[in-house]
Amino acid sequence: MTPLPPIREVIARHGLSASKALGQNFLLDEQLLDRIAAVPGDLKGRDVLEVGPGPGGLTRALLRAGAKVTAIEMDPRCLPALAELDAAFPNQLRVIQGNAMAIDPARLFFGPYSVVANLPYNVGTALFTGWLGGEAWPPQWQSLTLMFQQEVAQRIVAEPGTGAYGRLAILAQWRARAKLAMKVHRSAFTPPPKVMSAIVHVTPVPAPPGISARMLERVTEAAFGQRRKMLRQSMKGLPGALDALATLGIDETRRAETLSVYEFTAIARLLTPQG
Incomplete structure (x- = not known):
């Protein structure tokens, strides 16, 4: 594998800047990205869906871990940077330009897959509830490892009697296990968001019977x-x-x-x- 340049260099070379309209915040710390990629366990040879890869910071960590990554990116400015990763990791990366809200993952994979993503803030909750919803269970995905604003992450893992407990917690917990895997300081991002972030890891469990x-x-x-x-x-x-x-x-x-x-x-x- 050809050594990869630092992500900061890739961003500068391609003239990329995080788009507020697309909810983008780029992660540059490669050690942190490797830690995120390790949360779902051994990814070698596994199919992984990534939403909003941007310049490919998390993507390269997933590829280093041996995953076969399908990345959905809406921003055409990021495609050249992702193409470089495709060249560096032959036959491991598939990039789809489009809106993840309009793409059915079931059409992208023949078998089980995991989702690992630094979700765009503006669509993160909608994507999450979509993956958790529906009558069919267990789902095709094996796990969800997702970056959220820390406030949203706390609502997902909240316990009864707390101010954060509500519909999102029940949706995430009635037929899945949700845990807060790690917190991510705002300074890890470029540009730094106004709020802290956190990684949530969700795995499906058998659904209680007789419930729609x-x-x-x-x-x-x-x-x-x-x-x-x-x-x-x-x-x-x-x-x-x-x-x-x-x-x-x-x-x-x-x-x-x-x-x-x-x-x-x-x-x-x-x-x-x-x-």
């Missing part, structure tokens, strides 16, 4: 839509919800953030048509 993902979404939407109100008020508009609370012995004077993920899935199971 869409019904759970409706339950949490109702419960957290008026999160300061008691459940008897916030959930009265969802048919059967108050009866489900009574059946399960859940006090309707509680507020949504006090219910566990298990309690939310129990409510959704009672409201999901069976058979």
Whole structure:
């Protein structure tokens, strides 16, 4: 393998600058990037989806780890830098120019894959909820290793009774394990964002039986839509919800953030048509 120039040099040579409109912030610290690439475990020979590679900092760390990377990049300015990586790692990198929000990963891979990405801030949560949603489970992806703003990361791994706990935590935890893998200081980026960042690692687990993902979404939407109100008020508009609370012995004077993920899935199971 030909030694690669520093990422900072690549950015300068191609005249790249992070686009605020595309939610870009470039990571330059190669040791940090190698640590991120190590979070999902041994990647040698595994298919990896990367969204928003930019000039290819994380991409080169994934390639060094032996992954077969499919990178979706919307910014045409970054394509020449990524082409250099393709030349340095023959048959390991496939670059697709396009909007990741409009591309179905199932069409890109024949078998299982992992997602590792420093997600663009402006679409990160939408992509994440898309990967976690839907009725089909287990998913085709084996793990998600994703960079978020630290506030969003904390909402994903939050526990009941905390201010960060809400719909995102339940979506991430009812049929998957989510953990905060590492925090990333704002100074690691160029340009430095205004907020701290963190890496979240998510792996799927068997889904509880008899629950529609869409019904759970409706339950949490109702419960957290008026999160300061008691459940008897916030959930009265969802048919059967108050009866489900009574059946399960859940006090309707509680507020949504006090219910566990298990309690939310129990409510959704009672409201999901069976058979």
